[in-house]
Amino acid sequence: MTIRSWLALFILALSTFTIVTTELAPVGLLTPIAKGLNASESAVGMTVSLYAWVGALSALFASVFLGNVAKKRLMLTLTVILFLSNVLAATVSTYTVLLAARVLGALAHGAFWAMIGATAVSIVPARYIGAATSIVFGGVSAASVFGVPVSNYIGIHFGWRQAFWLMAVLSVVAFAGISVLIPEITKKSAIGFGALKGVLKSSALWKIYSATLLAVTAHFAAFTYIEPWLHTQHSLATSVIPAVLFVYGIAGLAGNFLTGVVIDKYLKATVSISVLLICAVLVFLGTSGAALSGIAVFIAMGIWGVAVSGIFVGFQTWVLRLAGDKTFPASAVYVSFFNTAIGIGASAGAWMVSEFSVPMLYVVAGVAIGLSVLLVAAIPTRVASAQNVLEKSYE
Incomplete structure (x- = not known):
């Protein structure tokens, strides 16, 4: 394992951070974008849903039709598309054009994320696969828990458009890093409708996809409206909200490190405990009203970020x-389920906020994510047995 290989993994992590932060940036910018474009917060929240749904379709399309395209060349092309999407989002004057910019970015997002796992596995020796996936997909985790507070901070102090400009700059950095550090990938993965059909017949993978759909839907239903919820807390001044989100982000980075340390030996336990912790936090936040102390909010958000x-x-x-x-x-099917879950979560959150309240949303989301532990318990961890099922279904 060379230094160049480790640097390549970090560039892939930066790339995943950029694409997922681009996807979730409106979560931390709902209020300023809504005011700037004369739209409602729920309408801006729907840009997250649209991005997610298009990304889900893009991932499946890539797995079937783009598998034979050189991975490095494809990653570079998709990074350019992401750059253009962020530049357009930073310069829009209407809500409709913002939607168009989001669709453009989502087309690159799904395809990029679908291939990045196979790329990471291809550039490291077998004994480093666990570490490689932890680093690369740590970019996804970091974006989900750190990208939003960064966007929120920039939106409050410099304007929401500057957050998209930052994503455009990171796209340029990712392009340069991929050009220099990512080797030409020669290792092949099964592609086409046959391979996709085999994946969809695997009961083990279906259990993962189902658990992902439920857990991620519940998480993002709540997380999409974290900024409005924080505004309801009497103990928090508006100027303190970015600090709360930064604590959430830092906790997420710490959680990512801890996950990387234990996940190879304790995969099922790690996921199960994480699910139950988020369940407890969401139910607590949803039932505590608007009178929580600042310390309680910080602690709860820290636990959520780690989990x-x-x-x-x-x-x-x-x-x-x-x-x-x-x-x-x-990976493409997983990305499709993940992004579909984000879309459903954001949409369900928008409906519940308009019909009921943010606290009610948090209670329902907490119960839902808690139920996903039942699916997690049924997922096999033995590689051999699951692989045998997959191979038989593909034949």
């Missing part, structure tokens, strides 16, 4: 562990 890393890294690692030589289609 969500176990879910994001855990499910993706589980897919790669059980997929064998079908990492590309298996």
Whole structure:
């Protein structure tokens, strides 16, 4: 394992951080974007849903039709598309054009994320696969828990457009890093409709996908509206909200490190504990009203941040562990479920906030994510048995 290989993994992590932060940036910018474009917060929240749904379709399309395209060339092309999407989002004057910018970015997002797992596995020796996936998909986790507070901070102090400009700059950095550090990938993964059909017949993978759908839907239903919820807390001044989100982000980074340390030996336990912790936090936040102390809010958000890393890294690692030589289609289906869950979560959250309240949303989301532990308990951890099922279904 060379220094160049480790640097390549960190560039892939930066790339995943950029694409997922681009996806979730509106979560931390709902209020300023809504005011700037004369739209409602729920309408801006729907840009997250649209991005997620398009990304889900893009991932499946890539696994079937783009598998034979050189991975490095494809990653570079998709990074350019992401750059253009962020530049357009930073310069829009209407809500409709913002939607168009989001669709453009989502087309690159799904395809990029679908291939990045197979790329990471291809550039490291077998004994480093666990560490490689933890690093690369740590970018997803870091974006989910750290990208939003960064966007929120920039939106408050410099304007929401500057957050998209930052994503455009990071796209340029990712492009340069991929150009220099990522080797040409020669290792092949099964592709096409046949491979996709085999993946969809795997009961082990379906259990992961189902657990992902429920857990991620519940998480993002709540997380999409974290900024409005924080505004309801009497103990928090508006100027303190970015600090709360930064604590959430730092906790997420710490959680990602802890997950990387224990996940190879304790995969199921890590995911299960993470799910139950988020369940407890969401129910607590939803039932505590608007009179929580500032310390209680900070602690709760810290626990949420640590736990969500176990879910994001855990499910993706589980897919790669059980997929064998079908990492590309298996990852593509996972990405589709993950992004569909984000879309459903954001939409369900918008409906519940408009019809009921943010606290009610948090209670329902907490119960839902708690139920996903039942699915997690049924997922096999033995690679051999799951792989045998996958191979038989593919034949």
